Amino acid sequence: MSITSPGSAAFEDLTARARIRNAALRYFTEDGFDRATIRDIARAAGVSPGLVRHHFGSKDELRQACDAYALQALHAYVERAMTDEGLNDPELIAEARDPLHPYQRYLARALIDESQAAAQIFDEMVAMTEQILRQIDEQRPDPPAADLRTRAAVTLAMALGIPAFQAHISRSIGTDILSPDGDRRVILAVLDIQSHPTISPDTARTLRQGLDKPHA
């Protein structure tokens, strides 16, 4: 029984406003903004639909409050991990991710739903990714074959694919990747993928050359 469920002791301690926001975070994440209804959110928060309006004004303002809350978690991560020491310590980067973890899926979903804060969310994450890539580039013998910004945006989009398609990965591997066991399996897979090139530099060069004389 989580903190966001009616009946738990922690749930009772929260203000109605906080319970509504927590329920909204959950429903926006699970169902997306459009399918999530104020009625569902109110019921999960143990309040009336009218109270949602009283506290947040409108469904869109409720989403803005959720965006702001998730952004806080993102900022906390940036401040903790994106430091000189942090960037040189992969373990710290991984560890600092923990508090952000519950909001990763919300952020990915907000980007897809084109939430108002979407551009800001993505841009801040691109900036983070650029910093990390810059650090990695230093150890690299050959110059990158694409500009930093594009590599960062693409790297980020690929990383966000995991929370975005969380349900499908879970079904495919037969284990909820939000569970400790599933999470572990995904991390092992990601580490393996990121530590092993899937195409050789040679093949990459050939494919790059193929770009100049487009087929068809």
Place this chain on the structure above:
Amino acid sequence: MSITSPGSAAFEDLTARARIRNAALRYFTEDGFDRATIRDIARAAGVSPGLVRHHFGSKDELRQACDAYALQALHAYVERAMTDEGLNDPELIAEARDPLHPYQRYLARALIDESQAAAQIFDEMVAMTEQILRQIDEQRPDPPAADLRTRAAVTLAMALGIPAFQAHISRSIGTDILSPDGDRRVILAVLDIQSHPTISPDTARTLRQGLDKPHA
């Protein structure tokens, strides 16, 4: 002016049914299933909302028709690229992708919207990815640190992140990645990312060991 736009010569040649399906593919891709309306689709197809129902029965059946259509493109890709020769020729795999290209975003969006065919779409793509990874594994000195299925599902989700967050990548790099120039930049970035490990095998090992004694 594309084939899917009223006024083009090709548009006039298509049956109303085909025009409706094409418009639906576009709106479901751009706006998602919920935000896309039958009215919008009908207008784009140059017909009345009533005719949409006449041909497809309901909005959900219209989506099923779109799913089936996009799945055809996926199957064509599988048959062309997932052969013995194809798997040994990265250029062929890349080239065979062309006809699938226009439907990649639809497929990614269908997965997010939990379309009825979503599980089938993802599972077939995982099977494709497993085949490719198996081929790559043969050239690999060390054994993978995660099972094939999980690596395939995660690799796929990451790849799907690019079409899923297409709009944000485009804004971030200042170029529409659906344009020839933007597409080229993304391909160059992907080739660079996939041909260069972002973490060293050593670091990966350290992080793997860190998993066994969970912090906090």
Place this chain on the structure above:
DNA sequence: GTCTATATAATGATAGAC
């Protein structure tokens, strides 16, 4: 095959009582 007009259901917004 195609259209117009209508019915119905769902949902966000609102007003007012306690």
Place this chain on the structure above:
DNA sequence: GTCTATCATTATATAGAC
């Protein structure tokens, strides 16, 4: 701060004319 009741809007589903 919280609730109940109601309104207004929107979109899908349906029926029937041409």
